[in-house]
Amino acid sequence: xxxxxxxxxxxxxxxxxxxxxxxxxxxxxxxxxxxxxxxxxxxxxxxxxxxxxxxxxxxxxxxxxxxxxxxxxxxxxxxxxxxxxxxxxxxxxxxxxxxxxxxxxxxxxxxxxxxxxxxxxxxxxxxxxxxxxxxxxxxxxxxxxxxxxxxxxxxxxxxxxxxxxxxxxxxxxxxxxxxxxxxxxxxxxxxxxxxxxxxxxxxxxxxxxxxxxxxxxxxxxxxxxxxxxxxxxxxxxxxxxxxxxxxxxxxxxxxxxxxxxxxxxxxxxxxxxxxxxxxxxxxxxxxxxxxxxxxxxxxxx
Amino acid sequence: xxxxxxxxxxxxxxxxxxxxxxxxxxxxxxxxxxxxxxxxxxxxxxxxxxxxxxxxxxxxxxxxxxxxxxxxxxxxxxxxxxxxxxxxxxxxxxxxxxxxxxxxxxxxxxxxxxxxxxxxxxxxxxxxxxxxxxxxxxxxxxxxxxxxxxxxxxxxxxxxxxxxxxxxxxxxxxxxxxxxxxxxxxxxxxxxxxxxxxxxxxxxxxxxxxxxxxxxxxxxxxxxxxxxxxxxxxxxxxxxxxxxxxxxxxxxxxxxxxxxxxxxxxxxxxxxxxxxxxxxxxxxxxxxxxxxxxxxxxxxxxxxxxxxxxxxxxxxxxxxxxxxxxxx
Numbered sequence: 001x002x003x004x005x006x007x008x009x010x011x012x013x014x015x016x017x018x019x020x021x022x023x024x025x026x027x028x029x030x031x032x033x034x035x036x037x038x039x040x041x042x043x044x045x046x047x048x049x050x051x052x053x054x055x056x057x058x059x060x061x062x063x064x065x066x067x068x069x070x071x072x073x074x075x076x077x078x079x080x081x082x083x084x085x086x087x088x089x090x091x092x093x094x095x096x097x098x099x100x101x102x103x104x105x106x107x108x109x110x111x112x113x114x115x116x117x118x119x120x121x122x123x124x125x126x127x128x129x130x131x132x133x134x135x136x137x138x139x140x141x142x143x144x145x146x147x148x149x150x151x152x153x154x155x156x157x158x159x160x161x162x163x164x165x166x167x168x169x170x171x172x173x174x175x176x177x178x179x180x181x182x183x184x185x186x187x188x189x190x191x192x193x194x195x196x197x198x199x200x201x202x203x204x205x206x207x208x209x210x211x212x213x214x215x216x217x218x219x220x221x222x223x224x225x226x227x228x229x230x231x232x233x234x235x236x237x238x239x240x241x242x243x244x245x246x247x248x249x250x251x252x253x254x255x256x257x258x259x260x261x262x263x264x265x266x267x268x269x270x271x272x273x274x275x276x277x278x279x280x281x282x283x284x285x286x287x288x289x290x291x292x293x294x295x296x297x298x299x300x301x
Numbered sequence: 302x303x304x305x306x307x308x309x310x311x312x313x314x315x316x317x318x319x320x321x322x323x324x325x326x327x328x329x330x331x332x333x334x335x336x337x338x339x340x341x342x343x344x345x346x347x348x349x350x351x352x353x354x355x356x357x358x359x360x361x362x363x364x365x366x367x368x369x370x371x372x373x374x375x376x377x378x379x380x381x382x383x384x385x386x387x388x389x390x391x392x393x394x395x396x397x398x399x400x401x402x403x404x405x406x407x408x409x410x411x412x413x414x415x416x417x418x419x420x421x422x423x424x425x426x427x428x429x430x431x432x433x434x435x436x437x438x439x440x441x442x443x444x445x446x447x448x449x450x451x452x453x454x455x456x457x458x459x460x461x462x463x464x465x466x467x468x469x470x471x472x473x474x475x476x477x478x479x480x481x482x483x484x485x486x487x488x489x490x491x492x493x494x495x496x497x498x499x500x501x502x503x504x505x506x507x508x509x510x511x512x513x514x515x516x517x518x519x520x521x522x523x524x525x526x527x528x529x530x531x532x533x534x535x536x537x538x539x540x541x542x543x544x545x546x547x548x549x550x551x552x553x554x555x556x557x558x559x560x561x562x563x564x565x566x567x568x569x570x571x572x573x574x575x576x577x578x579x580x581x582x583x584x585x586x587x588x589x590x591x592x593x594x595x596x597x598x599x600x601x602x603x604x605x606x607x608x609x610x611x612x613x614x615x616x617x618x619x620x621x622x623x624x625x626x627x628x629x
Contacts, residue, residue: 192409196473199369200423201396214413 032294039290042283062090064097065248098250106232109169117177125185139175147172218295225288229281311344320375335361348514350528358537367399400474404486406466410458464495
């Protein structure tokens, strides 16, 4: 009797690998790398940039704010790969140090807003009723305010500092996460395996965090990779406007702001950080798109 | 089991009295009557089958009986304790005595959990075992009992066939050594070739663990195979309760007669036999007829059927019928 079923199963597995359905996250990622090389390259680029940020003090030929007033506004050369700014600081080194802040600001507030959004969305979807109503109306209000303006208000009221920048950027992203998680929770809540857990007598918190949350993870990965570039862009905009990071610390947005006055005479001062921002944002977007295609069951061919 | 039923009086495990379950439709005064005025006893150790067409409230009744859905009114006695009115906290000690096997083995197992964790979940919820190793050992025993090789412990549900998944679901349901298991169409999503294996497994396990089954189904040949007694439902009401053999040989309620007549017969010579075809509309469960639920479709209906709802009457021999004009 089991022999028969074993055969049946082998057949089934064969069939499944052909159809490409119902396989684990790892298989889906492998397939993504095969079918969507752009996403794979993006992942590599992101990994390299993160490594560069981590090892900035090792790689950077000069210090973050090391001034060399004799060699001001130099063009790119063998000594200064990306030239120097108006205080003779090596742009390449500043870019490396700046990437630490820009990448952290991309990832950390996204993680915070992801956490807030997950908790809010789970609670709204699972408990429903007035909990749902209150949470979702707050989320709607947050969504209706342009995130950059909200961040500016927060920065003005709390003062400009790196910590406040984190707070400002964390506050904006959670409402869209909450919406997605809520809708997922609503559909997973109706599934038979959640009913099975209820029939066993599993508590509601355990159901939320053992059954519903793990099944939301594919959409959370995608949301995260799409949130990161928008946070990086927001930080750049805020720093460009002068209410983000303060000198002498470096961030890509700040470097653009400082290079702006030399746009016509020394354009590389502006171009280099802009290109860096563009590469990171594009890489995260491509990776997010690839992950969405790979993990979203509705987009499968 | 059938023989003993007619001779020795059996212990009642679960008894529903005047059980109602309504769903509100959002509009005031418009309610769907999913289960209305059900009186039903489940004997210890038997398999009671619940049959009826889709949407007649069999699943709702099954879920209401084990407190998965709150009853609108009426009582459910489990060993003389009324569990219908209990809140979740009071019901907790009874929860582990009543488990469920679900219809769709592809949907009833969490795709992100391994077999070990799926079967261990009930054990962990009630802290049955002291250590992780002990839990794993219990899981292995359960897997052995349902015929899943132990080496599949760390596999995921998608790596199994439908029949094997249903076995995992069965292992989960018996993990807490319950007394009553609601089988909600446990084989209707499976291939016919696998159905009998799962049904045999259910029977074996019933003997080994002294289980009582409420078997919800619509496939009458499956029910003929597993059931001791059969309860026929239509539109939320019980039409007839009878021993399986009595019902299949001589149905007393007109609806049971039609249901049984619809069983296909594998005999080409009888291809042109006269079939009884039901006419008339199924009443909306939102406004049930004042009289018998079946009166709009019943060819034998008279005035009294349209005016007065028939009570479920005892006709002796363990047969109960809710009909003003029982057949035979």
